[in-house]
Amino acid sequence: MSRLAAEEYNESQIAVIRRRSIGILALGQILGGLGGGATLTLGSLLIVHVSGLDSLAGMAATMNTLGAAAMSVPLAMLAQRLGRRMSLSTGALIAVLGSALIVTGAVWNSVLVLLVGMLVLGTASAMNLQSRFAATDLSDERTRGRDLSLVVWATTVGAVLGPNLFAPGEVISSSLGLPTYTGGFLIAMAAQILGLIVYWAGLRPDPMVVAWQRAGIAGTQVVRRTGAGFRLLRELPAARRAVLTVALSHAYMVSLMSMTPVHMQHHGASLTLIGFTISLHVLGMYAFSPIFGWLTDRLGAARIVMIGQILLIAASLCVWMNPTGHALVTVALALLGLGWSAATVAGSTMVSAAAPLAERTALQGTSDLLMNLAGALGGLCAGPVLALAGFEGLAMILLALALIVVFLNRDAWSLGLSRQKLLDD
Known part of the structure; x- marks a missing residue:
């Protein structure tokens, strides 16, 4: 967490930090969104393939939503304690674990592990939701809506590309000898690892910490x-x-x-x-x-x-x-x-x-x-x-x-x- 005093940032510097943070958040949103897009399509197919039950197809989206709900407050509290950089990076790391669990569940032919993996992967959705709020940390009334909406717009890329990971994913899973439908989650995992790196390296200084400093709020007041x-x-x-x-x-x-x-x-x-x-x-x-x-x-x-x-x-x-x-x-x-x-x-x-x-x-x-x-x-x-x-x-x-x-x-x-x-x- 940055310890620079608030007076070390003038308004032009804060404007630069705000624009750079929005760009980093938008890039992270694109990378993280691939996991959610893959879950809604490949996840349903994978559950049906492993279980043999069409009735379980909707469980992919359900578990993803419940996972996002479960992680929303913990990630927000982590941001409140240590800033957006730590919270979003942690969320990306947990999402990587979720993708790994899904691939493991497919290899083990275990529906339970698949469902747990999709629950954990819901963290990616919670993280992406938090990103839109992070875009407003340094905004004022004149730019808050626009800044937030630019990060929401970046979701378009992940939402469109995610469901289309089937063909390249099948090439990867086939070449590695993995079960069908798992390759897309390997691509999503790689994207989430890149997202982790983007958040950890790019959110310096942390926009939330700068906002606290700008307002003269000490860490103990948060x-x-x-x-x-x-x-x-x-x-x-x-x-x-x-x-x-x-x-x-x-x-x-x-x-x-x-x-x-x-x-x-x-x-x-x-x-x-x-x-x-x-x-x-x-x-x-x-x-x-x-x-x-x-x-x-x-x-x-x-x-x-x-x-x-x-x-x-x-x-x-x-x-x-x-x-x-x-x-x-x-x-x-x-x-x-x-x-x-x-x-x-x-x-x-x-x-x-x-x-x-x-x-x-x-x-x-x-x-x-x-x-x-x-x-x-x-x-x-x-x-x-x-x-x-x-x-x-x-x-x-x-x-x-x-x-x-x-x-x-x-x-x-x-x-x-x-x-x-x-x-x-």
């Missing part, structure tokens, strides 16, 4: 209690609003997205069309995040959250109008991705602004925990709802989540409110 994030939720209305916005928007997206391939397949869609639909959805989630970040800085976070909810509602309405029409469902998934992007970028910006600097990381870790748990619960409940009410029924029920978020951010359109009022109570 809140390091595990339950500090939940205390902030109880005490700060702005924190509750921001965290609920992120969590409910994420649950909305996961619930509808996770059931789309099943629904489309049951209505005769080809695998090519289903793949195109999900790819368009992922593109909407990440590719346009810099636009939403820029709009967040210009118009205020709560206004962009409201735009995100309008897009989510539009997705549900498209499904309701013609649930068996593949073209309209594809449009709905694109709108769903865009709505999630707007709500997540703006909502995460609100989270970063809702707590004092000395307590901010604790709130960020709690937000990531609840976001992942909300997504897991949404995905878990979506199946039974689909069976009982159909795809259009699921889409209509999810409107309740958007309406709650709209109510929480209802002051966004009040002309008399300043941007600071939109971020803080």
Whole structure:
């Protein structure tokens, strides 16, 4: 951890550190994102291959989500104690261990080891979520949304490349005599090792430590209690609003997205069309995040959250109008991705602004925990709802989540409110 005094950094130097840190975080996000992308595709195939049970295919995503939820607060507390460099490097090291466990489980033909490996690999997702918050450590109100969104945008590369590791991975696994589907995880492991090196070597000085020094906060003043994030939720209305916005928007997206391939397949869609639909959805989630970040800085976070909810509602309405029409469902998934992007970028910006600097990381870790748990619960409940009410029924029920978020951010359109009022109570 850097021990330089705050006065040793002038504003131009801090601006250089901020830009370099964002570049390092974006590169690490690309490398770390390969593991998550591989898990969602190759992980499902590998579990089915080892177990022989199609019913276990969804366990890859489930274990990854639970792993991300479990590691969100510990990684945030590590950052609170030792800075982002140590936290993100540790997260990358744990993710490497997760990939190694997955390959070991395949070699041993053990479903249990595979599932544990995918749980541990969920750390990569928790680490990537923390990276977007790390981008705001040296930001101010004018640049917070843009800085955060640039790191979110970098996820696009990992999300696109990860599912396409199958062909090169099979060449590697075949040449090494390893089981099928494991080569992609070897590539992901190598990328995570590179990510570890990038974080450890690149985050010097540590942006969080520089932010503490800039604000004149001594290490002893930084809140390091595990339950500090939940205390902030109880005490700060702005924190509750921001965290609920992120969590409910994420649950909305996961619930509808996770059931789309099943629904489309049951209505005769080809695998090519289903793949195109999900790819368009992922593109909407990440590719346009810099636009939403820029709009967040210009118009205020709560206004962009409201735009995100309008897009989510539009997705549900498209499904309701013609649930068996593949073209309209594809449009709905694109709108769903865009709505999630707007709500997540703006909502995460609100989270970063809702707590004092000395307590901010604790709130960020709690937000990531609840976001992942909300997504897991949404995905878990979506199946039974689909069976009982159909795809259009699921889409209509999810409107309740958007309406709650709209109510929480209802002051966004009040002309008399300043941007600071939109971020803080």
